[in-house]
Amino acid sequence: MKAKSTSIRISSIFFDNTDTKVLIKGETFKNHLSYPSEMFISFNELNVLLNYLQKHNPSVLISDLFVEEALGYDYTQTSLDANSLENTSFDRSLFSFTCERKLVRA
Numbered sequence: 001m002k003a004k005s006t007s008i009r010i011s012s013i014f015f016d017n018t019d020t021k022v023l024i025k026g027e028t029f030k031n032h033l034s035y036p037s038e039m040f041i042s043f044n045e046l047n048v049l050l051n052y053l054q055k056h057n058p059s060v061l062i063s064d065l066f067v068e069e070a071l072g073y074d075y076t077q078t079s080l081d082a083n084s085l086e087n088t089s090f091d092r093s094l095f096s097f098t099c100e101r102k103l104v105r106a
Contacts, residue, residue: 005030005092005093006029006091007028007030007089007090008026008027008037008089009026009088010024010082010089011025011027012026012079012082013025013046013080013082014077014078015046015077016075016077016078017074017078020042020043021040021041022041022042022045024038025038026082026088041095048094049090050062053085053090057085060086062080065080065084065085066080
């Protein structure tokens with residue numbers, strides 16, 4: 001019996017020009033459970049995700065959805081609101097080529 005994989009429905013993507021991490025906000029689904037979640041990914045993984053979203057939303061140009069805000073002192077924050085996309089869910093195995101994610105509890 002194969003276990004059902006974990007999928008994530010994206011609500012927004014955030015990153016800035018001073019960090020190497022991208023924040024994905026959304027909802028995680030596994031079996032019959034769902035819960036709000038946030039996840040950090042790298043820019044390489046962001047490229048994989050954007051290509052996936054573009055492929056599954058051909059009527060929208062994903063790059064046009066990004067909004068960049070200049071917040072002063074050469075600091076910019078870039079965001080994408082995924083509400084205008086029809087298909088925002090992806091399987092976590094999309095990032096299978098990268099290192100495994102670990103949950104750390106303190």
